[in-house]
Amino acid sequence: MIGSPGFTVEPWGLTASGPDPSVLAQTESLFALSNGHIGWRGNLEEGEPRGMPGCYLNGFFEEYPLSHAEPGYGYPETGELLLNTVNGKLLRLLVDDEPLDVDEGTAQRHERRLDFRDGTLRRELEWTSPSGRTVRVRSARLVSLVERSLAAIEYEVEAVDACRVVVQSELLANEPLPFEHPDPTVAARLARPLVPVAHAADGTRAELVHRTAASGLMMAAGMDHHISAPAGAVVEAEGLPDLARTTIAVQLAAGERLRIVKFVAYCWSPSRGEAALRDEVDGVLSVARRSGWETLLERQRAFLDGFWRTADVEVEGDAELQQAVRFALFHVLQAGVRAEGHAIPGKGFTGPGYDGHAFWETETFVLPVLLATCPEAARDALRWRHSTLDEARRQACLLRQRGAAFPWRTVSGRESSGYWPASTAAFHINGDIADAVLRYVRATGDREFEERFGVELLVETARLWMALGYTGEDGGFHIDGVTGPDEYSAVVDDNLYTNLVAWQNLRGAAEAATKHPSRAEALGVGDAELAEWRRAADAMAVPYDAVREVHAQSRDFTRRERWDFEATSPDDYPLMEHFPYFELYRKQVVKQADLVLAMAQFPDAFSGEEKLRNLAYYEAITARDSSLSAATSAVLAAEVGDLRLASEYAAETALIDLDDIHDSVQDGLHLAALAGVWTAIVAGYAGMRHEPDGLRFAPRLPDGLTRLSFGLRLPGGALRVDVRPDTTTYAWNGDSPLVLRHFRDTAEVRPGEPVTLPTPPLRAPGIPIRQPPGRAPRTLISRNGD
């Protein structure tokens, strides 16, 4: 793990023993707690040493002027950065006036454990100060999955040797960060982004109120404490504009303990004022204090029990994959469960990577997992998109198109990208959003959502495609000059993936508008427009190379010069860090699944033979310089019958963060890759596909696995699929029977009457599927230190 043997393989947690200081920043990301509103990186309570501090509030950002080396029409003028806000995790400890610091003194024992079942990060430390006093520190923290504005820490110091201990529990604003924005003007602007508005401290309670200078947001952070201490403890409070501190000082005899429960509340608003925000924080703290730590813990556990009951994936035969998939599901849940009205960023709330921006990955990779396991979170994420529709309409207008053009990267809903060929031109994000809407409605049957939010999202994105595309002389509907998922090509014509999401978007909009006529009418959709959408969808161009008998990622893609992988040295990867864009764009080299993603998303648009030939062709030219690729390759490899390759890809996506394959975990987790672990298992091994008439499965276990079980939340109940080498059992707890397909068979599963079906023989693929030299999947590295 991260080159460090400190992690153990266990089914329900992730434990780092004596963490290596050189991977501190990585563990802070892996141990991050979040609920989609608050994000706390796994920093040590004492603040230092730290790789990267991080306390995020979803949607709370500062803006700055984006500086372009050469200006151009329609370029975004404003950058957005999700801020590191008020650090409420701090509990500094002085032992006889020596600060606890694991880099000083001696840590006899130091263990941290993220628990997927009770949603806590626990820590145990036995530490001897440089002058020889030993204490035991135990802490547990949680970011509440039930109370979205609340986090809490239980912190206990036990004196092994008699000593005086002082705990400083803090709220700290404008904490210095170990990196700076490369543009000095921006760096200066963001050095102390929080402008103090008010501060107060009284006894165990304190509050800080801040606002941002440019984006005009205001936030309040508050803390309160339960203190259990031997007699003689002194509690003091002090408040400064950027620092509120409650200090607890007490003399401990050997064996005596000081226990503190710290409740931290965060609220922010673009419109409400100081008084309202302080009241809200006070309210949250009052309730939390009354509930107490144990109750918070119980509720957290109860919430997660409910989640795992349906969502758990059991893997037998690969303990590491078992751990990885639960780790992944836990983080996917954390990122979105209480986002409510805000985005789910590419790194969740686990680090500063991508400036805290949300991308298309949320809709395409993350939402399908939430949809199956926590559909309310998927719904909320789409409602957030809907709330940004006016901005997207303005953007479409600025770009001289029609309808809505959603941003490639954003916190607030406004486009914040700096390089248009790989952002503005990647219009597929609009089709991805439409895809997520259609999947949500199909999977949940949520008609109210469809009418209130879905129709409008579908209609406005459909209008964008009509503005972007045109009917060519060949009668086909073409969409030229756009960028697909593969970022080693840009501004291409008829990107097949883009055309398919547009096709689905146009059809979906027409169907939804027909289904909700009054809503459609309110949006100005008439029969002529519906007919146009249907005509364009029916005529959508699907580029195909008849000579090579493969689909073309974009028109004429397969006639480009092939990348010379033999002449590419291992040090040249990732290619975008060693070759200019123009060199990548003009050759046949793929950063990440694009046509292969199209086959995963639109399985019915390709025959089995086409899928195999396409996969073989594109695998051979895919550098896989993106964390988004492995899971999709796993799905297709499984579909064409190469289960060995599927399992290698499942392993790679499982370890992208746990083994820091992309050397960037310090900046936060790759949420889409984590979601991909589930996808590789469910859509890969189990072959799950959504079809118009329901779910289809084609479950097979790769060598080494002896059992696989996963659950899905469906309208009216939960389905559990239990895959064994020769059979699969489907169990359903809904009210009425569920009809599904198992390979080519149709099965009806009655509530409480599991159905077991045999696995047909595997037909191995007739063409070998190979990666470019040196680009085979990263195989599972044992994390047991051997």
Place this chain on the structure above:
Amino acid sequence: MIGSPGFTVEPWGLTASGPDPSVLAQTESLFALSNGHIGWRGNLEEGEPRGMPGCYLNGFFEEYPLSHAEPGYGYPETGELLLNTVNGKLLRLLVDDEPLDVDEGTAQRHERRLDFRDGTLRRELEWTSPSGRTVRVRSARLVSLVERSLAAIEYEVEAVDACRVVVQSELLANEPLPFEHPDPTVAARLARPLVPVAHAADGTRAELVHRTAASGLMMAAGMDHHISAPAGAVVEAEGLPDLARTTIAVQLAAGERLRIVKFVAYCWSPSRGEAALRDEVDGVLSVARRSGWETLLERQRAFLDGFWRTADVEVEGDAELQQAVRFALFHVLQAGVRAEGHAIPGKGFTGPGYDGHAFWETETFVLPVLLATCPEAARDALRWRHSTLDEARRQACLLRQRGAAFPWRTVSGRESSGYWPASTAAFHINGDIADAVLRYVRATGDREFEERFGVELLVETARLWMALGYTGEDGGFHIDGVTGPDEYSAVVDDNLYTNLVAWQNLRGAAEAATKHPSRAEALGVGDAELAEWRRAADAMAVPYDAVREVHAQSRDFTRRERWDFEATSPDDYPLMEHFPYFELYRKQVVKQADLVLAMAQFPDAFSGEEKLRNLAYYEAITARDSSLSAATSAVLAAEVGDLRLASEYAAETALIDLDDIHDSVQDGLHLAALAGVWTAIVAGYAGMRHEPDGLRFAPRLPDGLTRLSFGLRLPGGALRVDVRPDTTTYAWNGDSPLVLRHFRDTAEVRPGEPVTLPTPPLRAPGIPIRQPPGRAPRTLISRNGD
């Protein structure tokens, strides 16, 4: 003229009477004096009012970090800005302590005149101060075309009413500019770019030495004076780090005069120190003082007499075109004549536009004119390119190519562009440089240049094409992912213009290497490489649309969606200011001649019928949002027989600066468009083409012109071509007969024996040539105020 009736139409000068203050900045550009080393904008001597101060030294720049909103591999990290250096033009006048200011008091008469024959800017002003004292001021200034480091001003004040006059003659550094760089960090850095090193003032002489902080260049500016004054004149000198001042104070009786001649010298170096630069300045000033104003003036006139003797273009029947072509030739000469070892920027030294950068226009549009009229300047410009070869080789290596990749925009030779699709990807600049080398060698027979500089330039650019291109499955040599001259397309495959310059480059390199075997060997060129170049050239792809029977600007260009010109409002031009790049790139809309330029540059690669069809096709989709387009269209319109259109385009290019058609003359003149006036006449009306076996002409006069005459410098002599409605006379003063082609005939012209040949009947084009709605050429606007 610039919406102002102040300019008169005259054959040998440009006169502004009572210049309108609102067009001051434009007149400063039009009246700029330069010799290719020093550039002085036409600011008033008293410094204010001014539109934009400007005193440039070729190659003297400051650098700054280029800030990219999103970084990418190989992006230029350093921007370059040609600096406004020490202002040596200042002669402030106090009349009884009231400063001369044409915006205050009353200017009874105020006339400025640029004289193309004696190379001076003269001014006459009669001015009455607010308190009622009247003076007459006469000045004349020149930037010496003979002494490259020298400029001079004659300044005379005559008292109409008795008064005390004080003249402050200055050298002023770090003069504030009326604009700021949009990036505040860069603006701060460039606010006072000159760091004082030394200053001295003594009597009539003074010097300032400065250096740049980042680019590490040092410059010295010095001044000295001749003063003729009535008795009692007091002369004082003072020196400060950024200001040297000689003050002359004298009481003038009515009718008495104060005459000052100010000599100004500028030297700079990247390596020499303060003492050496001061010595150089002192030396220049000593010689100038000894020569005196009249001698400088005579030499300037003699130099220009020599130039005009061969280079003059006489136009009868269009007084405005007559004036415009001489204005244009004068500025083209000024920009390059003494550049010696430095670049010729896109705006010469007439303003701050394009940051003082040189582009491909120099080689493609400006050098052909210099080659015909002042070939030494063309040679020097190419030697400058050669001097930057190491940097170009580094750039090719950075871009993961081979050979040399010259910068799209630069002062020093280093790439300084901020948007790669319209710069780095525009590799045609390398073929343009090769083209200029081949033209120079062919036109001059300068074998020494070819061996010392030409071969290496050709070989290294040929190597770049071999790295960029590949042999496709169709056997053709393809160059994908590059940007041609038209900036409304980018990163296209097989741009026809680019492929043709590459084709010529490869063949030219092979021929030059064969001709200079030892030089080729020293460059590592072997037989195999020569064979590769020839094979690639022979197989070069030339995209053609067989259905529409036109060449394609790039592969599949003609199958793109056509731009909807009918729906484009007049306010939407220039399109790049109102549409995003992606929208322009994916449609059939052309900013500037691209395929049409290919036909002008490679006339033998297209049949006459093809030229006509291509011109008709591309004219109909060309927005002409670039000043580079009109002249090329004029050439092709003339070739296909549409002389009316040719004359409209000739008029447009003639007036791009004189009528400020692009609303940007305040930032400097468009040197390539000025060169285009000559090209429209010589390659357009006279149909001059360089062919392997010599020059070919096809001269015809458009309606309205009664005579046209122009001269060319050729090896061994000068050719004058005198075109009348029905005949053309060729006169040659060389040593041996000159063979040329007149239409389809071959003629031998003996020295001193002019040959007159008839003009064959004109065949009008069979297809109408039309522009998009509202985009017809700007017709000649009368500048006589009616």
